[in-house]
Amino acid sequence: MALALVVPILGPPAVGKTTLTLALGNRARRHTFRLRDQVPADVLAATAGTAAHLGWIGTDIVDQALHSYLDFVVQRDVDVVLMDNFPGSAGQVSLLLEAVAHSAPMARVEPLELHADSKxxxxxxxxxxxxxxxEKDPVADPRIPAKPSLFDDWLCGKCGALLHFRRGDAPRLLEARTKRFDSSIDKIRAAFTANGVDIALLDATLPADHAVGLVEPMLNSRSPIS
Ligand SMILES: [Zn+2]
Structure with missing residues (x-):
């Protein structure tokens, strides 16, 4: 079985993209792509945490990261790739579709957009x-939601360390990230549509296990594209 399906998971900041990819990706033959895991730490450090850059990563680096990532997963027993918060621009949609056509021409691309109201x-x-x-992040900017301890919701349920807010969730950064999403999502949708790729919508206010139950059948339908 070769790579059959690539699922970009899109949506505004804090809608639950990482939580969903963690729940769905925790299975054999699945793998999750996170752009920041695929680029050198010095590139991340140069872009981390400032409202102006918001983790923006250059086109050449993204292109290279996509190709080497896809070449890596097609060598392994991976059927489904989930992409956490990628692509983040219309330009990255093109990079993605080209990279998939090159490295895994039989794979379908089926984006999923999560939505919830601003409150x-x-x-x-x-x-x-x-x-x-x-979470040993290369620039000490961890992203993965931690499970708090049952006794104190500011302590990590796994290791007991003090938990922190995500750096990007500070109100000013969150607002800037949300604005960036709002200003780019229409172009991302249009870029997929222009390439004949439909985007499925998911109500992210549903309880997490219900949302996972809705998406699972989509990941398990393995019929290759005709
Ligand atoms: Zn911990």
């Missing part, structure tokens, strides 16, 4: 915490 998003951003000790 839900603000609440989620306020509630989520990360663990600096469990």
């Amino acid at each position: 839900v998003l603000r609440n989620r951003a306020r509630q989520r915490r990360v663990c600096q000790r469990c």
